[in-house]
Amino acid sequence: MADDTAIYDLKGLNCPLPVLKAKKRLAGMRAGSRLWLETTDPLAVIDVPAFCSDSGHHLIETASVVGGHRFLVERGG
Numbered sequence: 001m002a003d004d005t006a007i008y009d010l011k012g013l014n015c016p017l018p019v020l021k022a023k024k025r026l027a028g029m030r031a032g033s034r035l036w037l038e039t040t041d042p043l044a045v046i047d048v049p050a051f052c053s054d055s056g057h058h059l060i061e062t063a064s065v066v067g068g069h070r071f072l073v074e075r076g077g
Contacts, residue, residue, distance in 0.1 A: 007036040011068060015043045019051045022073070026057060031077040034060065040068035048073070 008025055010018040018039045026035060037048060045062070048071045052059040056076035063070045 005034045005036055005072070007038060009038050010044075011038055011040045013039070014041050015047055017041075018044050019047045022048070023051065023055065026055075026073065026075050029075045031075050033075045035073050035075070037071040037073060038065075038068065039071070044069055044071070 008022065010021055013021070018037065018041055022035070022037050029035065037044075039048070041047075048069075049059050049062070051057070052073055058074040058076060059071060060074050061070075061072040
């Protein structure tokens with residue numbers, strides 16, 4: 001089964017833009033929906049988990065990739 005989770009390309013954006021844009025995108029999604037965030041901002045490894053915790057979203061997976069990080073976020077209820 002193919003993974004049809006949307007990918008949100010936030011590469012090239014610096015703090016706080018990745019989190020602000022992710023917040024807006026997740027706000028328009030159904031609870032339980034998942035979204036990959038792709039970032040190049042080194043602070044995203046701190047900001048994205050903190051944002052998820054503060055906003056009630058679930059950080060499912062974090063991965064280092066060439067030039068940045070990927071985060072799989074599940075929209076909270």
